[in-house]
Amino acid sequence: MTETIIDQAIAWHRAQDDADFDWDGFTLWLEADPAHRAAFDEIALLDARIVAHRPALAALLPPVEGAPVVLLSAENQAVPRRRWTRWAGGGIAAAMALAIAIPALRSPALPVLEYRTGTGQSRAIALKDGSRIALAASSHLRVEGEGQDRLTLEGSATFDIPHRPGRTMMIRAGGQEISDIGTRFDILADARTMRIAVAEGAVAVRPTGKSEAVRLSAGRQMVIDRAAHQGEISAVTPNAIGSWQQGRLVYEGVPLSLVASDISRYAGTPVRAGADVADRHFSGVLIVGDGSGLVGEVAQLMGLRTSYQGGAVLLRAGGTG
Amino acid sequence: MEGGLETVYHALRGELLRFLVARTGNAAEAEDVLHDMWLRIGEGNSGPVANPRAYLYRVAQNLVLDRLREKKRREIRDRAWMEMASGSDLRHADPVDPRADALEQMTAREEVARLASAIANLPPGARRAFQLHKVEGLPHGEVAERLGISKSGVEKHMAVAMKYLRRALRDD
Numbered sequence: 085m086t087e088t089i090i091d092q093a094i095a096w097h098r099a100q101d102d103a104d105f106d107w108d109g110f111t112l113w114l115e116a117d118p119a120h121r122a123a124f125d126e127i128a129l130l131d132a133r134i135v136a137h138r139p140a141l142a143a144l145l146p147p148v149e150g151a152p153v154v155l156l157s158a159e160n161q162a163v164p165r166r167r168w169t170r171w172a173g174g175g176i177a178a179a180m181a182l183a184i185a186i187p188a189l190r191s192p193a194l195p196v197l198e199y200r201t202g203t204g205q206s207r208a209i210a211l212k213d214g215s216r217i218a219l220a221a222s223s224h225l226r227v228e229g230e231g232q233d234r235l236t237l238e239g240s241a242t243f244d245i246p247h248r249p250g251r252t253m254m255i256r257a258g259g260q261e262i263s264d265i266g267t268r269f270d271i272l273a274d275a276r277t278m279r280i281a282v283a284e285g286a287v288a289v290r291p292t293g294k295s296e297a298v299r300l301s302a303g304r305q306m307v308i309d310r311a312a313h314q315g316e317i318s319a320v321t322p323n324a325i326g327s328w329q330q331g332r333l334v335y336e337g338v339p340l341s342l343v344a345s346d347i348s349r350y351a352g353t354p355v356r357a358g359a360d361v362a363d364r365h366f367s368g369v370l371i372v373g374d375g376s377g378l379v380g381e382v383a384q385l386m387g388l389r390t391s392y393q394g395g396a397v398l399l400r401a402g403g404t405g
Numbered sequence: 406m407e408g409g410l411e412t413v414y415h416a417l418r419g420e421l422l423r424f425l426v427a428r429t430g431n432a433a434e435a436e437d438v439l440h441d442m443w444l445r446i447g448e449g450n451s452g453p454v455a456n457p458r459a460y461l462y463r464v465a466q467n468l469v470l471d472r473l474r475e476k477k478r479r480e481i482r483d484r485a486w487m488e489m490a491s492g493s494d495l496r497h498a499d500p501v502d503p504r505a506d507a508l509e510q511m512t513a514r515e516e517v518a519r520l521a522s523a524i525a526n527l528p529p530g531a532r533r534a535f536q537l538h539k540v541e542g543l544p545h546g547e548v549a550e551r552l553g554i555s556k557s558g559v560e561k562h563m564a565v566a567m568k569y570l571r572r573a574l575r576d577d
Contacts (some may be wrong), residue, residue, distance in 0.1 A: 087568075095564070100463075105462075110424075114424075121428065130571055132474055133520065133574075134520060134539055135539070137513075137517045138539075141540050145536060148537055369518045369521045371515055371518050385526055
């Protein structure tokens with residue numbers, strides 16, 4: 085089907101609600117070539133699919149007036165880093181790494197619970213205080229303290245923490261400490277980047293070992309570049325937070341490197357973003373399915389090539405050769 | 406009012422049939438739709454109609470779309486059922502099994518995620534215009550105001566969006 089016919093079909097379709105729509109002209113156009121009807125059917129069905137799911141789409145899509153949604157394709161490779169704030173002083177990278185490697189103040193008398201998930205697995209965890217945690221695939225959660233209020237996460241999880249007066253939950257992840265007094269939020273962290281998105285309530289986020297914290301409220305996410313000590317706060321759709329539990333991975337302006345490490349959880353093969361594309365930002369929704377289609381979908385959406393290198397799938401800039 | 410509409414229907418029967426043959430590509434189906442229109446008018450739910458001719462064309466257009474959607478829905482359901490049935494004991498189950506509901510819900514969830522993904526990945530200008538108009542339901546004029554562009558600019562964005570979406574959502 086030629087582009088011209090599609091353009092014409094789109095134009096007829098758009099105009100059909102006008103009071104003075106040219107029904108005779110439309111009939112003649114349809115009669116001129118059976119391909120016209122096929123094109124119009126296609127456009128009308130496409131439109132109907134979207135209209136049919138309007139409320140669900142409105143809930144899932146990032147609001148138009150939110151932070152810049154950085155999109156794929158060749159025209160978008162330079163990422164506008166708006167609203168970046170100096171997140172922490174230089175020279176603390178080593179301190180952050182240490183804080184992760186050595187959980188502080190662990191008394192041998194206190195019970196420590198460890199939860200691990202493998203590729204494609206997830207796990208629901210209930211704590212004594214009624215907190216619920218959904219641990220995503222290939223992740224690790226450690227629960228410490230008599231009140232089960234000191235948590236350490238590697239990987240990805242969604243937290244649903246009920247409000248308890250006088251109690252603060254402390255979660256370490258991605259070189260940050262997140263303190264929370266009753267909220268629902270999602271954390272995704274790898275060695276480079278950490279994303280925290282808040283669906284309800286608010287949390288305080290601070291780099292491990294620092295005293296300054298940033299408050300993050302519902303409908304906001306913060307993407308932290310650990311090496312650069314920078315965090316970017318932007319708007320997110322609360323309903324989409326934690327939707328990996330329904331088999332959807334939703335990203336809004338997340339570096340490709342973090343997307344790659346996240347889909348590795350489901351793909352069964354490590355996925356890495358090459359240095360040339362690691363900082364590109366990705367926004368979109370991926371369907372997990374059996375995990376095997378994720379890499380291909382990201383590659384297609386962002387116009388990337390895939391290759392195998394050292395047992396991992398490597399995503400690199402597209403083009404020929 | 407219905408009386409007026411019936412009169413117009415009879416007067417325009419010939420051109421409506423011609424339109425429906427062109428629109429459906431099938432003379433028998435065109436007659437069916439024309440008959441459905443007659444029943445629809447007989448129900449008399451239309452209220453006052455300012456422009457009966459445009460109204461009748463629009464009814465015809467909508468009935469054809471309803472049929473198309475139903476056909477598509479059946480195809481997708483049958484395909485999903487076949488995919489699910491192969492590789493499980495469901496292949497002996499009857500498609501009116503209660504599990505068919507769960508299957509439809511699952512298909513709907515996947516559909517929403519796929520649409521959202523395609524929309525989120527539109528070029529930025531087209532995405533903003535498309536989302537405000539199609540998803541949030543703002544008229545073109547308000548979309549133009551919100552985005553600080555002309556109405557024809559909105560229309561161009563919408564056309565670009567439709568073309569992108571058509572490519573992204575093909576073969577579903």
